[in-house]
Amino acid sequence: MDPFGNPAVSVVIPTHTERRWASLTRTVRSAQSQTYPAVEVVVVVDHNPAMATRVRAEFPGVTVLENAYTRGASGNRNTGAFHTRTPLIAFLDDDTVAATTWLRGLITPFRDDRVVGAGGGIIPAWEGSHPRWWPDELLWAVGVSYTGMPTSTAPIRNVWSASMIVRRDAFLAVGGFRTGFGKLGDQNRPEDTELCLRMSAVNGGHWMYVPSAVIDHEVPRSRSTFRFLMARCYHEGRGKVQMAGLLPKEQKLGAEADYLKRTLPRAVARNLLHATMGRGGFHALRAVTVVAAVLAAAWGGGVETIVGLLDTGATVPSTPAV
Structure with missing residues (x-):
């Protein structure tokens, strides 16, 4: 000391x-x-x-x-x-x-x-x-x-x-x-x-x-670059699924849920508002980027979930017939 x-x-x-x-x-x-x-x-x-x-x-x-x-x-x-x-x-x-x-x-x-x-x-x-x-x-x-x-x-x-x-x-x-x-x-x-x-x-x-x-x-x-950001979000989605598999079932990823439900929707709404008010076209690009990032992370999470099911020998639910 x-x-x-x-x-x-x-x-x-x-x-x-x-x-x-x-x-x-x-x-x-x-x-x-x-x-x-x-x-x-x-x-x-x-x-x-x-x-x-x-x-x-x-x-x-x-x-x-x-x-x-x-x-x-x-x-x-x-x-x-x-x-x-x-x-x-x-x-x-x-x-x-x-x-x-x-x-x-x-x-x-x-x-x-x-x-x-x-x-x-x-x-x-x-x-x-x-x-x-x-x-x-x-x-x-x-x-x-x-x-x-x-x-x-x-x-x-x-x-x-x-x-x-x-x-x-x-x-x-x-x-x-x-x-x-x-x-x-x-x-x-x-x-x-x-x-x-x-x-x-x-x-x-x-x-x-x-x-x-x-x-x-x-x-x-x-x-x-946009390419790096999308790849980073994809791998983050995979990593979060892997991490969730290591945690006790009662320990949920609440911070991620709040980020998805609050922070990102506000970012989309704010940037779209700024774009419509003529404050710069880049605001529209920011809103689109947020949506693309969410989709990339969701894609990564979905891929990791399927990989995890296959590794454990579980079956992937079949798509219901339409």
């Missing part, structure tokens, strides 16, 4: 490819420049021994580990987290830059013993410009905060591992991130959401969102 009684924190940064070397450098430097300094900064390299050697050589003062589990961010993060000994463990992705006050903001909710974890605001750092047709309600698709999230510090069901801090004892109690379940290749399984739900369930604790504890998250041009 510091002189004011705040708990010590370690920062874990997973990485996997030297193609992100420049962004990894920025991430590490931002972790080392916090006004509330971390006891230890840990970089974990995902099955890339040559890169691990380079990180050790070029980042003095940083602990460098190699993923002790199967390939993927979940095992990478667990390797670093299980190594730490501080009461709090923070996570940053290797394509983010944390504001100097990021850690200081994230530790604030832990004055409440019931808080098991917290997350901060994530701002998009577009390589190009923000596509005007892209609704802010769908910014989650590039891993940043979106319209519909709280605008001040508030309880939240889950946060994202790009900007996350956890109580070490609660994290260890559930075994950390679920290895083999996460983002790998074209799979977009929500390993951070799944972790948050398990940590909340273990002792009735809750998560807090601190939008003022900000990081910038890089968004390359390749992720600024």
Whole structure:
């Protein structure tokens, strides 16, 4: 603890490819420049021994580990987290830059013993410009905060591992991130959401969102296209069905239901209104994009449901004759 009684924190940064070397450098430097300094900064390299050697050589003062589990961010993060000994463990992705006050903001909710974890605001750092047709309600698709999230510090069901801090004892109690379940290749399984739900369930604790504890998250041009957004929504639909299959039956995905019933319909109505009032044709494109995103996610969810039924040997109900 510091002189004011705040708990010590370690920062874990997973990485996997030297193609992100420049962004990894920025991430590490931002972790080392916090006004509330971390006891230890840990970089974990995902099955890339040559890169691990380079990180050790070029980042003095940083602990460098190699993923002790199967390939993927979940095992990478667990390797670093299980190594730490501080009461709090923070996570940053290797394509983010944390504001100097990021850690200081994230530790604030832990004055409440019931808080098991917290997350901060994530701002998009577009390589190009923000596509005007892209609704802010769908910014989650590039891993940043979106319209519909709280605008001040508030309880939240889950946060994202790009900007996350956890109580070490609660994290260890559930075994950390679920290895083999996460983002790998074209799979977009929500390993951070799944972790948050398990940590909340273990002792009735809750998560807090601190939008003022900000990081910038890089968004390359390749992720600024309509094609990427539709693919992301499709795989998110598949991932949510997979996650639901891991949860107890009584633990429903209420946040997703509220998002679909409230946030997205409001986005469609607002943008159509703005379009009819002559405030720019891009508003009509935003409304169409929201509808397309819902359909893409529904398609992905349907595909995953069928795949799950086939894998378990169940039969898919036949279509009734008309």
